[in-house]
Amino acid sequence: xxxxxxxxxxxxxxxSTVPELEAQPIARADSMADLGVDSIERSEIILxxxxxxxxxxxxxxxxxxxxxxxxxxxxxxxxxA
Amino acid sequence: xxxxxxxxxxxxxxxxxxxxxxxxCLHRGLxxxxxxxxxxxxxxxxxxxxxxxxxxxxxxxxxxxxLAPEERARIEMVVTCTESGIDFxxxxxxxxxxxLDLPSNCRLFEIKQACYSGTAGLQMAVNFLLAxxxxxxxxxVVATDISRFALADAGAVEEWAYSEPSSGAGAVAMLVSDTPxxxxxxxxxYGNHAFEVMDTCxxxxxxxxxxxxxxxxxxxxxxxxxFRDYSRRVENADFRESFGQLCFHTxxxxxxxxxxxxxxxxxxxxxxxEIEADFQSRLAPSLAFGKRVGNTAGGSVFVxxxxxxxxxxxxxxxxxxxxxxxxxxxxxxxxxxxxxxxxERLRAMRIPQALDRRHRxxxxxxxxxxxxxxxxxxxxxxxxxxxxxxPDAWPVDAAGxxxxxxxxxxxxxxxxxx
Numbered sequence: 001x002x003x004x005x006x007x008x009x010x011x012x013x014x015x016s017t018v019p020e021l022e023a024q025p026i027a028r029a030d031s032m033a034d035l036g037v038d039s040i041e042r043s044e045i046i047l048x049x050x051x052x053x054x055x056x057x058x059x060x061x062x063x064x065x066x067x068x069x070x071x072x073x074x075x076x077x078x079x080x081a
Numbered sequence: 082x083x084x085x086x087x088x089x090x091x092x093x094x095x096x097x098x099x100x101x102x103x104x105x106c107l108h109r110g111l112x113x114x115x116x117x118x119x120x121x122x123x124x125x126x127x128x129x130x131x132x133x134x135x136x137x138x139x140x141x142x143x144x145x146x147x148l149a150p151e152e153r154a155r156i157e158m159v160v161t162c163t164e165s166g167i168d169f170x171x172x173x174x175x176x177x178x179x180x181l182d183l184p185s186n187c188r189l190f191e192i193k194q195a196c197y198s199g200t201a202g203l204q205m206a207v208n209f210l211l212a213x214x215x216x217x218x219x220x221x222v223v224a225t226d227i228s229r230f231a232l233a234d235a236g237a238v239e240e241w242a243y244s245e246p247s248s249g250a251g252a253v254a255m256l257v258s259d260t261p262x263x264x265x266x267x268x269x270x271y272g273n274h275a276f277e278v279m280d281t282c283x284x285x286x287x288x289x290x291x292x293x294x295x296x297x298x299x300x301x302x303x304x305x306x307x308f309r310d311y312s313r314r315v316e317n318a319d320f321r322e323s324f325g326q327l328c329f330h331t332x333x334x335x336x337x338x339x340x341x342x343x344x345x346x347x348x349x350x351x352x353x354x355e356i357e358a359d360f361q362s363r364l365a366p367s368l369a370f371g372k373r374v375g376n377t378a379g380g381s382v383f384v385x386x387x388x389x390x391x392x393x394x395x396x397x398x399x400x401x402x403x404x405x406x407x408x409x410x411x412x413x414x415x416x417x418x419x420x421x422x423x424x425e426r427l428r429a430m431r432i433p434q435a436l437d438r439r440h441r442x443x444x445x446x447x448x449x450x451x452x453x454x455x456x457x458x459x460x461x462x463x464x465x466x467x468x469x470x471x472p473d474a475w476p477v478d479a480a481g482x483x484x485x486x487x488x489x490x491x492x493x494x495x496x497x498x499x
Contacts (some may be wrong), residue, residue, distance in 0.1 A: 036112075038115050039293045039294050039297050040118060040297065040335050040336065040338075040339045042294060043294075043297050043298060043301060043339060043343075044339065044342070047301075047343060051346070058298075058302045059298035059299070059301050059302045060276075060278055060295065060298045060299050060302055062298065063292075063294060063295045063298055
């Protein structure tokens with residue numbers, strides 16, 4: 001699964017966790033915080049994405065990405081490791 | 082069978098003043114749906130003449146007053162647990178010991194590990210008793226913390242964001258002994274999870290810093306890791322089945338909800354409806370006091386325990402699960418048994434009534450306190466406290482049973498009973 005596919009999964013999880021964003025265009029360069037996703041929702045989205053791609057890593061290892069694209073790249077790198 | 086040991090008596094003290102958190106959020110222009118997710122209604126605000134010592138002593142005094150002289154004479158250890166220290170060397174426990182007039186053959190010390198400190202203190206006391214080095218001894222463990230937004234840098238309001246409405250103040254005093262009327266600890270039933278992380282910290286005597294996302298992630302990792310370590314030690318432990326109620330460290334209710342949801346998904350792939358129903362029945366009662374005092378740091382998991390005991394009708398012995406997390410970080414999942422007597426003893430402390438008596442600060446009064454002019458900073462030498470900074474907060478019906486800070490002479494804090 002490549003980084004773009006992982007980004008699609010993240011975006012789908014954002015839409016299902018925060019229904020108000022369902023109709024809004026969301027791209028790799030967007031940050032969840034700027035989209036109005038709060039910290040609890042952000043952790044929910046990351047957990048759901050981990051489940052969807054079958055990756056088991058500590059949450060704290062996923063801290064740092066500034067936008068959806070960077071998060072997808074990090075998850076992609078972790079899933080290859 | 083292992084010896085009975087645990088909490089004999091417990092009290093929560095929520096200070097002399099509070100603030101309506103919804104009013105604060107409206108005043109700050111914060112997003113209201115997000116505010117609802119905090120699950121906080123009021124927060125205790127420490128007045129300038131309140132400090133971690135006054136909170137600790139005021140929490141403990143009713144427990145000590147209720148003891149017979151021979152029982153009081155068996156208190157052989159006083160542990161204060163805090164991240165709100167007032168000195169780098171001298172521990173709060175010395176002041177607490179003095180103002181409660183406790184025996185001189187006492188071991189006094191302080192524990193620091195962010196919000197985990199209270200559990201570390203309780204476990205120290207429990208293990209002191211289990212070791213039987215002084216049969217029949219009692220220990221006083223007090224978790225006491227305040228947050229002082231008054232001491233932030235100018236213009237920091239925006240940075241505080243949601244930490245300002247959730248940060249509170251309070252102390253929990255626990256008498257730990259071999260007659261555990263409130264909570265009998267399951268000796269040996271615990272699990273730890275710890276690693277180095279820079280999620281929240283107090284880098285200077287009067288400053289706090291943190292990363293909300295990283296802290297939440299560490300809390301979630303720890304909740305799962307500590308429970309898995311618990312189930313490695315305790316045969317047939319089951320998060321869903323083994324505990325009638327759960328009491329978690331509560332920075333704000335929403336974080337507890339997130340951690341519970343995470344665990345229920347990870348362990349059982351539980352659907353959202355089941356998770357919500359389980360949260361409402363096994364965790365929501367524990368929020369009863371936390372939503373009135375805000376985050377009390379080291380005491381928070383015991384504020385949750387007290388809230389549960391206040392609100393749940395316990396008709397038979399029940400095992401409860403406790404989860405404590407302290408930034409930086411260390412965590413522990415442990416358990417104990419409560420009985421109908423636990424609820425009766427806790428309710429006799431009349432904690433809700435004491436919280437109702439707090440002065441409700443207006444936003445104008447709160448902002449006066451925020452200017453911080455009357456606050457005694459860490460390391461202050463020589464000061465007189467202004468007891469009339471918020472005139473309406475000073476009790477008119479004072480009965481001589483509440484401690485407040487009066488002055489600092491040299492570096493020595495002087496307190497008075499009012």
